[in-house]
Amino acid sequence: MKAKNTHKNPGKVKSPTLEDVARQAGLSPMTVSRTLNNPHLVRALTLEKVKEAIVSTGYIPNLLAGGLASRRSKLIAVVVPQINNNMFVDTVQALSDQLAERGYHMLLCVSGYSPEREAEIVSAILSRRPDGVVLTGIQHSPDMKRIILSSELPVVEIWDLTPTPLDMLVGFSHEKVGNKIAHYMHGKGYKKIGLIWAEDNRAAVRKKGVLDTLDEHKLKTVASISVPLPATLSKGRSGLSQLLDAGHEFDAVICSSDTLAQGAIIEAAHRGLRVPQDLAVMGFGDLDFSQHTVPSISTVQIDRWRVGIDAANMLSDKIEGKKLNDTVRDIGFELIEREST
Amino acid sequence: MKAKNTHKNPGKVKSPTLEDVARQAGLSPMTVSRTLNNPHLVRALTLEKVKEAIVSTGYIPNLLAGGLASRRSKLIAVVVPQINNNMFVDTVQALSDQLAERGYHMLLCVSGYSPEREAEIVSAILSRRPDGVVLTGIQHSPDMKRIILSSELPVVEIWDLTPTPLDMLVGFSHEKVGNKIAHYMHGKGYKKIGLIWAEDNRAAVRKKGVLDTLDEHKLKTVASISVPLPATLSKGRSGLSQLLDAGHEFDAVICSSDTLAQGAIIEAAHRGLRVPQDLAVMGFGDLDFSQHTVPSISTVQIDRWRVGIDAANMLSDKIEGKKLNDTVRDIGFELIEREST
């Protein structure tokens, strides 16, 4: 009976281990471990004994030890630019739900739209030996690319599209969204277009898509207001104010998000401008409120839950060695015409 | 040179360990470990050598092993009923930010407003040996209380108030919120009150507060519509519809959230009811849009970021052995009068 506590553990009783359960059940630790991880490999009686012993000892498995030994952590790290963002939050919720469904826990980190911060975060989370990683977007620092590739972990990039992802991807083409919006506005006969745009990378790509297609149609972009993140309703209001106060003439504004669009609509109402007669407003995202505002907001709908669910499933499948049908999944988008255009 | 791979590891190179770094640097693993965790205990030259060796080997620490040995995981588990909820999401964002600031990672789990699910989740997360836990609300299953108390982990309950928390708490009194709302509505002279209320526990307590105080003032509650979670704008609309279509007469509706209130206001507008002249509408939460809608929404403001920041700091402080001034923190609330009442 040699003392086992080399660690300082003043007064506290150690929490029970597999060994304690095994002793209680009159079995070996290995059998208890098996019972927990592969119950079908032990006979019914053993299973009973172990269950009892677990209850009577109050055993709580230690996944740090388990993960260390098995090299599987059942942990997925998720990196998003921002949690409290109407678009990402639904994806995160879906990720959390579906990962839980598949038996994984979610480590959630916020990169704040910065590739440098993202790189730091990725280094840090690799220390936890996650079984997989979800990254937002496809713009990463070279350092982080190197690190994560050499980790050989399953990775899913979300919310963007490229034929050459780090590993797997679920998203859509922001450029095509921009193209489609511009086509649509042209089709509706709007001639002079203003933009209210948030300063984030993916939005910038949508903007490029808009501008390219407007150009093709020889349409004028009157002016573009850039608003710092996060894009709020008030910034939509002040964005439209700036456009108007600068004396620009335009018959439509395209906004990088529904939130900005709602702000613009409110500001228009305040100034007695009728939407869409005097000014059309186009959004992006199809948020909850967009169909209910007066006028309702024309927008582009993204299935944000699908992004999360697919990402979770692709990761789980790959981790579990299942064959994947596709490694790059374009979930597309849909332009929804409403009253504001 | 005995072979070290008893584990199956087909073809892959093992990721470098402390020992590899140590060999490269001509030091012992222990010194490398020290360099990483207590750099001030090693001399400058050693620090240099270790840094180089880490870069040249591409070493990534293994926190599973580290946590197992040190009994510290630098991991905080957070349990919320729902992530994509306008109220919680800001708290989660604040938690994430502040925990990162303090050197912790956040494991985020969703309980879906169910104490049973919460109990399951807590059991599961304890397996990861977090250094602390954040729980939403004060209603827990007896099982889970027993389990988490016997774990002796630092715990912060958030978004509610009780003099007897499991451990620590940051929140406010939902009952007092209800009282204050009712007082206010009485003071404004409203006589017949309708309710549109989401089915969640904390909202139920606010409702009790409202009803109690309305009673004191001998005010009538005309009718109450119960809407299932999640509370959306459309449910606010249909909630008001139900109240009106049932033929109830009332001069004000109190809603359990700003989202429902916005829905009610939109429905009122559709029916040609003027807010607040024909019908006053009261919300809860002071969401981003509430001050911008037309009319703007009277509501109760909660500092949802503070909840997250304080919870993160209280946990970190306790984990790090710092003295806490208070273990129960009431962050209060503020009634904000706007145009809708």
Next chain:
DNA sequence: TTGTAGGCGTTATCAT
């Protein structure tokens, strides 16, 4: 179906 032996990668402790 169950058990034995040894290692997973790190840190606490004590010695130098």
Next chain:
DNA sequence: ATGATAACGCCTACAA
């Protein structure tokens, strides 16, 4: 300031 040793609690591999 650095190192040797023995855990930490579990799982893989193999033996019985």
